[in-house]
Amino acid sequence: MKRTSPGYHHGNLRSALIEAALDLARDKGAGALGLREVTRAVGVSPNAAYRHFADLRALVLTVALEARHRLARSIVDRLDAITPGLGPARRSTERLRAFGLAYVEFAQSTPGWYELACASQEAPPDGVEEGGPPPPHLILLGILDEMTRAGVMAPARRTDAEWSCWSTVHGLAELRVHGPLQALSGEEAVRLARLALDTLIRGLTAKS
Amino acid sequence: MKRTSPGYHHGNLRSALIEAALDLARDKGAGALGLREVTRAVGVSPNAAYRHFADLRALVLTVALEARHRLARSIVDRLDAITPGLGPARRSTERLRAFGLAYVEFAQSTPGWYELACASQEAPPDGVEEGGPPPPHLILLGILDEMTRAGVMAPARRTDAEWSCWSTVHGLAELRVHGPLQALSGEEAVRLARLALDTLIRGLTAKS
DNA sequence: CTGCAATGTGCACACTGTATACATCCACGA
């Protein structure tokens, strides 16, 4: 039901603005999102955006929500790609590793979207529907529960373990995008990420 | 040798600007640092700052360097406060734990300075002297070497282990300051930080 | 066809960083 007729009224400015903002953020980073910049990309007057968003912040938050959805899909895709011929124990830890690698690789392949996804943690602009994919945080909880059920992680270790995982993974991404790992090649960064994830998994599953 | 005479010439505007910027950053965050805002706080014309800094970015980077020094001092203080009656093995892991806790608590007590310290990783504005305390990164390297020497960490594990540590610690701070741990009480945040550091240390030192 | 609600435009305002020209002050040499 898209009105593609290009009249005085744009037809679906809202979607066009979001898409233009995503393009801009991917190329120039989330910080480059400006109201005039985005509307200019669409070829429309700056104030036209105010018919669809309360202010710049609302626009950015909406775009950020979309970015978080893409991150979530990227993670889920990677989780589904795990070879299914594994025992539940090995499989669950592989899923944790895949989660971390997907997170880091999303950050390093599209840093602007990663920045947006991080910024999306504030409440959505209005009572927006929650129809998207499960948020990354919930995916992680599921993986940890799976590890506990499979017996690779002691139940006592499960409590609040998500924050240990989230810290490692988010820290890796942050160092890669904004920190001292910026200059590294993609392969080197992935190698360090694997190392950190190995250490994390060992820490979660070690006996002592 | 401070000229405190308040004439037409300020006397030591550069230091005053840096101090005002630090105050502003502590109260309103590093993002609130504006050229006009800082000069206004000192009570001076906006362009006066250009006599001491090339542009806003140079000012912020200088202030950021000072913030990183404070972070480093905060870490060193905490390291020195460790009870010296410990064996080298136990002592080295306690030092790693103290490093992480100091980092996270610095971030949660002065988020604006923490943001600045992170931003200081770009090159200093000009060929500024390196006279300050050792940068946090080097402190961490020393602790890990100490752990290896003490035998609590296998030498093979030492390689690139700093990035695993840095990820965990920086991730914790980031979640605390900008992420979903914002709403937590200080004690709760520290508890989660201890948990994550336990997992990290276990991962670094576990046998298997 | 008429009016109305939705949507996009134009203009204005306060704010930002910064360039350029000017004013003021201090130190030093005759």
Place this chain on the structure above:
DNA sequence: TCGTGGATGTATACAGTGTGCACATTGCAG
């Protein structure tokens, strides 16, 4: 003592930003 010149702060101006308000244009409901 008197300049005089370099250092330092000011004044003005300009492009850029987000945003409020009035107006123009469009499509739809009656």
